[in-house]
Amino acid sequence: MRTSFFDAHSLRLIQAPMAGSQNHRLAAAVFKAGGLGSIPAAMLTSEQLQNELIEFAEAIDIGKGIDIGGNTRKTSLWGELLPVNVNFFCHKAPAEQAETEAAWRLKLTPAYQAHGIDPAAVGSGPGRAPFSEESLAMLGQFKPAVVSCHFGLPKAEWVAQIKAWGIQVWSSATTVQEAQWLEQHGADAIIAQGLEAGGHRGMFLTEDLSTQIGTLALLPQIKKAVNVPVIAAGGISNAAAVRAAKMLGASAVQVGTAFLTSHEATTSALHRQALMSDAARHTALTNLFSGRPARGIVNQFMRDYGPLNPMAPAFPLATAAVAPLRAAAEAKGQSGYSPLWSGQNASDCEALPAADIAHKLLQAWA
Ligand SMILES: Cc1cc2nc3c(=O)[nH]c(=O)nc-3n(C[C@H](O)[C@H](O)[C@H](O)COP(=O)(O)O)c2cc1C
Structure with a gap:
């Protein structure tokens, strides 16, 4: 039998990519501690992503081996490959929705007025870009x-090219059907994202939230339905949960929330405070911050307008309307309009070096 990528690298822990809350520092710290770090690209320009990758290489001491221009890197710890996961959103950019956006801004007028914001001055436009030709070029480099x-995979020819370079392609599945689709379309491993997970639901074949199930139920069903390795994600924040995922057939776990309060994360002080307070016991799926359902700690915006609101513009266009509210509230030290992404179990969040968190989780696998 062929040794899986996970066995070949003794890879059991993946630090979940968390756009807006971390960069190469967290990825490098987790890699050095024996896991695989992730660099989320969804909110970065190509230039920013390039800098992140260079800084990651430097942080794990192989930067000197990288020849950016000629692609002649020889020195790395995983053969020819840079030992990191680069994460992309693969949504289809929505058509312009000027009317929907205007109606949404009108709906938010009371909130704008309460914060002294002129609704007419609120901008529009996307906040996150999907995988593109430029992304592909960056991967080749x-x-x-x-x-x-x-949210699925890049188009077939791009997936083929990425795989031809020897790069593993993984994607999140929130249902058995999505896992099967991903396997059929070339994914080398499936991330089974249970309903407990913090941040955006990776759902891409359905918009029906009643199809979404918890990790304990999703993982074994996906495991039965596909032949590629399965990574468990959602609500895994301590050793016992890691052991449960292993028992249910996971090849590795992907952990997000537990790293949000690590020293190396870029999580804001307000977000950290919320994660380490009783407020974190109440999370919900909300589409208010981006247009797609994502799990966060319930706050004022979610209570007043949602948590789910059919008037919110399509992903990622809803991002622009809340941006000035978030800025105004945060300037006053309030997190009522901030996306406080969190999984359902933030009770293990501690202000620790990421390596300590990674070690605790990894010990459970042994
Ligand atoms: C703050 C935050 C941001 C996230 N951003 C991303 C992202 O950019 N890309 C992605 O694939 N998943 C993202 N996720 C989802 C994670 O990949 C993963 O599914 C989730 O963190 C696992 O559940 P847990 O938070 O309970 O550990 C994010 C999660 C959080 C908490």
């Missing part, structure tokens, strides 16, 4: 060991 995706 840097050759990360893994590319993981949320």
Whole structure:
């Protein structure tokens, strides 16, 4: 039998990509501690992503081996590949929705007025870009060991090219049907994202939230339905949960929330405070911050307008309307309009070096 990528690298822990809450520092710390770190690309320009990859390579001490221009990197710890996961969103950019956006801004007028914001001055436009030709070029240049995706996969010819470079392609599945689709379309591993997970639901074949199930139920069903390795994600924040995922057949776990309060994450002080307070016991799926359902700690915006609101513009266009509210509230030290992404179990969140968190989780696998 062929040794899986996970066995070949003794890979059991993946630090979940968390756009807006981390960069290469967290990825490098987790890699050095024996896991695989992730660099989320969804909110970065190509230039920013390039800098992140260079800084990651430097942080794990192989930067000197990288020849950015000629793609002649020889020195790395995983053969020819940079030992990191680069994560992309693979949504279809929506058609312009000027009317929907205007109606949504009108709906938010009371909130704008309460914060002294002129609704007419609120901008529009996307906040996150999907995988593109430029992303592909970047991968060809840097050759990360893994590319993981949320919301499906890039188009077939791009997936084929990425795989031809020897890069693993992973993607999140929130249902058995999505897992089977991903396997059929070339995914080398499936991330089974249970309903407990913090951040965006990776759902891409359905918009029906009643199809979404918890990790304990999703993982064994996906495991039965596909032949590629399965990574468990959602609500895994301590050793016992890691052991449960292993028992249910996971090849590795992907952990997000537990790293949000690590020293190396870029999580804001307000977000950290919320994660380590009783408020974190109440999370919900909300589409208010981006247009797609994502799990966060319930706050004022979610209570007043949602948590789910059919008037919110399509992903990622809803991002623009809340941006000035968030800025105004945060300037006053309030997190009522901030996306406080969190999984359902933030009770293990501690202000610790990421390596300590990674070690605790990894010990459980042994
Ligand atoms: C703050 C935050 C941001 C996230 N951003 C991304 C992202 O950019 N890409 C992605 O594939 N998943 C993202 N996720 C989802 C994670 O990949 C993963 O499914 C989730 O963190 C696992 O559940 P847990 O938070 O309970 O550990 C994010 C999660 C959080 C908490």
